[in-house]
Amino acid sequence: MCFRVVCMADYEDRCQCRIIHEERVDGARSKALAPDEVGRLANFFKALADTTRLSIILALQHGEMCVCDLAAFLAVSESAVSHQLRLLRQLQLVTNRRQGPVLYYRLVDDHVSQVTDLVLEHIRE
Amino acid sequence: MCFRVVCMADYEDRCQCRIIHEERVDGARSKALAPDEVGRLANFFKALADTTRLSIILALQHGEMCVCDLAAFLAVSESAVSHQLRLLRQLQLVTNRRQGPVLYYRLVDDHVSQVTDLVLEHIRE
């Protein structure tokens, strides 16, 4: 039932890995997303994988908030919030508007909320 | 415009944090999910936040696969795959069926796929 095959040279010539169902592996490869896309997908999930950042996202779903309000809400330092907001900004998930010295952060669009809602349904069932 | 308030005693009496918009902070608190739910949400996202685990999930969307096929597909060791599969099992995202010595892994349901599809749309737009 099982047999050994050497990996295709164009894959990884250092690995002599076992493959039981070559056709499944080939099928998975042919249907696989581009590595670049997998990376961007993972980065999106990384943004939500930390309770501080996730709580920021969830809080902003109810309206914009400034850094120190978020810090108070989350009970963490403003510096920590600021660092995480930068990450979320770089990922284009949040943006801000300045009013005097205060920066009000908000979600860029409702895509993230759609995702959190969907997962929340899954969690709760 | 700005004023200082001391945090509510029941929140964190050690922190004398600044709050600009007390009503927004209170609003966020009243609408906030239970910490337990936030944690479970974050754990779900953590599962997809690593390219190895994400690739496993994406591969299994096209049908069940065994450990060594996944390892060949991902070009990582079988041990690494096995460790990650355990995590995904604990999170109830994947399950397996044994056929002789071979364990075939599959997704428990299509919730994860709905999520990855949704995020993929977001990524691609």
Place this chain on the structure above:
DNA sequence: ACTATATATGAACATATGCTCAGATATTAA
């Protein structure tokens, strides 16, 4: 200009995470 407020940022540090390696377990065949 000087001060205070609001936020940002870099470095350091402690913890979390993912992989490797060695060895354990489970199943099958001889």
Place this chain on the structure above:
DNA sequence: TTAATATCTGAGCATATGTTCATATATAGT
């Protein structure tokens, strides 16, 4: 029962990650 296959698991290790602390920047008021 012995050997081989397929997978699992714990410990160790290197890297990634999140927070803190000190400091820098930006804006507003005096």
